[in-house]
Amino acid sequence: MRRLLIAAGGGGDAITTAMVHAALYGEDTPALVLTYAWERLVVDPVPGPRSPADFTGTERVGELLHLVTPRSAPVPPAGSLLPRLAAALKPALGILDPYTGSTGMARQIAEAAAYCGADRVDIVDVGGDVVADGSEPTLRSPLGDALAVAACRRAGLPTAVHVAGPGLDSEVPEADLLPRLGEPAFTLTAGHARCVDAVFDWHPSEASALLVAAARGVRGVCGTRDAAVPVVLGPASARVYRLPLERVLEINRLARALEGVEGLAEAESACRSVCGFSEVARERFRAARGFGGAVGSADAVVDAGALYERFAAWERRTAALGIEYVTTRRFAEELALSPGELALLRGRLKGRAAPPLWRLNVGR
Incomplete structure (x- = not known):
């Protein structure tokens, strides 16, 4: 048997999910983390998420379920750090495919549960936009989280939603999130962060980095890139809050709108209706203008x-x-x-x- 967890937002959420898995079940407990291959332009110059077809060397363990291994590779020109994460993290990694909409993702989740022998699902989100209602002016990337919630609802498995480090992703402020979250379930510690110690030597995730720092006791004002207001690491920053899936659906209007959606284009349309924007369209705009790409160029002699x-x-x-x-x-x-x-x-x-x-x- 393996535990089944879902990294709701893609990118760095898989790192946070490994920490939450360690806290909930112990880092050596077998687990599968389903995650989007959606790593933003700093890693992947192609806007939007990747599907399993965008990788070579995945391990197909079912009709819909593809595992990423250290031998997997993105098909150029796409980029991905998931193969490197697969080598660094103890849980196995499987690809969630948002191009199939919440209906297809529900089938993927059900197949993953059968593969794991799991009778429940843990969704993990770093920052807290999984409990955004869609009206927040600083909200930037609600779609992945909302699709995961809608897909779990359709899959019909008992599901708990874990919010780690409220506000650390610089989307919904901590002060707005805490009244929605209730009492914390537990607090992450340096011991829980040990399983991801080496990842930040090469992975650019900022929200997960802030969470690890908070778990290690760092407190203070932190500057991240592309955020108008700095993040303050305080008492709540290392805490994890657990909510029932139904409670999250009450708050998250986009997740409710995505139930029954059959493709990414339809999901984008729902996001525009609820939130007033499409984050995929924003990525296309930024990519077309050369924003957000990797900064490194060929090295000359460094002074x-x-x-x-x-x-x-x-x-x-x-x-x-x-x-x-x-x-x-x-x-x-x-x-x-x-x-x-x-x-x-x-x-x-x-x-x-x-x-x-x-x-x-x-x-x-």
Whole structure:
């Protein structure tokens, strides 16, 4: 028997799901995590999610269920870190295919439950947009979470929804989320984060990085990329809240609108109706204009002194905003660092590490 969990938002949610699995069942308990291959433009230059057909080397264990293995690879020009995650995380990873809509995803989930011998499902979301109602002005990526909820409802399996680190994805503020979440079920610790320790050396997920830092006891104002307001790591940041599926459906209007949807285009239309936008369309727009891609270019000889001076000037500007900690992704993108420059700077900043964040010299 394997536990069956769903990483609701794609990308870094699989990392958070591995931590929640460790807290709920123990990191060595066999498990399958279903996740979207939807890793945004920083990883995948092709907008929108990938389907199983966009990978080679997956392991097909049913009519609809494809497992990602360390030998899997995205078909160019697509990109994906899921094969590398499959090597790094203890739970197995399976691909959720949103191109089949909530109806097809429900069949995938039912097939996965049969494969695992599981009689229940745990949905995991980092940040909390799974309990957004669709009207929040800062909401950016509600579709994956809502599709997962709608598909689980249709699959008919007992399902619990776990929200980890409310507000850490910079979408719905923590203060707006906490009244919807009730009392916390448990708090993540450094021991639960141990299973993902090495992932942030190469994975750009910011929300999961903030969650790991919170689980390790980091508290303070954190700067992430492309967010108007910094995230404050506080008492609730390492907590996990458990809600019944029906309660989430009461809150999440988009999830209710997606019940019975048979394809991604129809799901996009529902998202426009409920939330006023399509995040897939936003990705297409950004990709067409060259936003969000990987920052690294071919490395020339790196001038270490000049590089650190650039970082120091950036640090002074950033700390002046009241920010105490930053993600790797923020300074890598804002300084447009090549891979070689990033590696050199990380080595120079070892004394500032608050893994997986970096501490700024505030007040310098």
